[in-house]
Amino acid sequence: MKIAIIGAGNLGLSIAKGVLHSNGATTMYLTKRNTSEIKDFEKYGNVTVTSDNKEAIQNSDTLIFAVQPGHFSSILEEMKDLLTENHVIISTITGFSISKIEEIIGADKHIVRSMPNTAISVGNSMTCICSNELGKKRIDLAKAIFNRMGHTLEIPEEQMQAATVICASGIAFWMRLIRATTQGAIQLGFDAKEAQELAMHTCNGAASLLIESGNHPEEEIDRVTTPKGCTIEGLNEMEHQGLSSSLIRGIVTSFEKISKIRKG
Numbered sequence: 001m002k003i004a005i006i007g008a009g010n011l012g013l014s015i016a017k018g019v020l021h022s023n024g025a026t027t028m029y030l031t032k033r034n035t036s037e038i039k040d041f042e043k044y045g046n047v048t049v050t051s052d053n054k055e056a057i058q059n060s061d062t063l064i065f066a067v068q069p070g071h072f073s074s075i076l077e078e079m080k081d082l083l084t085e086n087h088v089i090i091s092t093i094t095g096f097s098i099s100k101i102e103e104i105i106g107a108d109k110h111i112v113r114s115m116p117n118t119a120i121s122v123g124n125s126m127t128c129i130c131s132n133e134l135g136k137k138r139i140d141l142a143k144a145i146f147n148r149m150g151h152t153l154e155i156p157e158e159q160m161q162a163a164t165v166i167c168a169s170g171i172a173f174w175m176r177l178i179r180a181t182t183q184g185a186i187q188l189g190f191d192a193k194e195a196q197e198l199a200m201h202t203c204n205g206a207a208s209l210l211i212e213s214g215n216h217p218e219e220e221i222d223r224v225t226t227p228k229g230c231t232i233e234g235l236n237e238m239e240h241q242g243l244s245s246s247l248i249r250g251i252v253t254s255f256e257k258i259s260k261i262r263k264g
């Protein structure tokens with residue numbers, strides 16, 4: 001597998017780390033405009049860091065685009081003559097539809113849209129993917145790439161905007177919940193380091209319980225909430241203060257913002 005990551009910023013580098021972590025590529029190109037900060041990646045023998053997208057594309061078969069939405073059209077325009085039916089073109093760009101990509105490079109290319117998150121760097125991304133008609137022939141390959149770095153779900157393109165919020169922005173939402181729990185633990189007497197340790201491992205345990213059991217969260221909550229106990233008292237107070245409601249409202253607000261990014 002010869003992978004090029006076009007736009008090695010926050011997400012692109014997270015993908016690069018995940019690929020390295022999982023030995024997922026024979027060669028890997030990382031491109032960005034100013035490469036000085038990421039030259040270190042060349043210590044991995046199979047990695048080339050360059051600002052030359054053309055070189056990266058010509059020497060790779062799987063192209064992962066991770067540039068800002070506003071830069072994507074012009075990069076595709078510049079590179080379209082280099083893109084062939086042998087390439088698998090994977091976009092991670094928020095709000096940029098497959099039809100818009102096809103308008104620029106043509107429908108005769110294998111195009112996959114993916115929405116990973118930054119936990120891809122530690123091999124634990126929730127990644128949603130979909131493809132154009134021709135890309136269906138390569139979707140299993142794309143799934144195999146992302147499955148090495150977490151969990152993958154194929155979805156209809158119409159759900160991509162929602163997946164962006166739940167999975168990609170979701171990392172930030174969960175971080176805030178972990179941070180708030182950490183602050184609570186400090187208030188109760190743990191030092192900051194221990195407080196975070198307790199918060200993040202408990203969060204990990206909660207997710208693992210659901211993943212392994214397939215249970216609904218309320219089933220697991222029922223096991224914790226002793227009648228007249230402290231958990232239900234705390235949980236109800238959180239709901240009086242709008243915990244679930246504020247999360248749902250935040251999710252919907254992020255979703256609506258993507259439509260504005262798309263138009264802009």
Ligand SMILES: NC(=O)C1=CN([C@@H]2O[C@H](COP(=O)(O)OP(=O)(O)OC[C@H]3O[C@@H](n4cnc5c(N)ncnc54)[C@H](O)[C@@H]3O)[C@@H](O)[C@H]2O)C=CC1
Pocket residue numbers: 006007008009010011012031032033034053066067068069071075092093094115116117118168169
């Ligand atoms: N950060 C995240 O957690 C996620 C981001 N995304 C999407 O991924 C894309 C990238 O997001 P970030 O990594 O956060 O942005 P970023 O700004 O950190 O990275 C973009 C990179 O592209 C580089 N770049 C700009 N023009 C270029 C060009 N002509 N050739 C090569 N590289 C070029 C920039 O130097 C920068 O390093 C966005 O479209 C975003 O919507 C999707 C899922 C998660």
Ligand SMILES: O=C(O)[C@@H]1CCC=N1
Pocket residue numbers: 094164168169
């Ligand atoms: O905040 C953003 O717009 C991008 C897309 C999802 C995660 N980061």
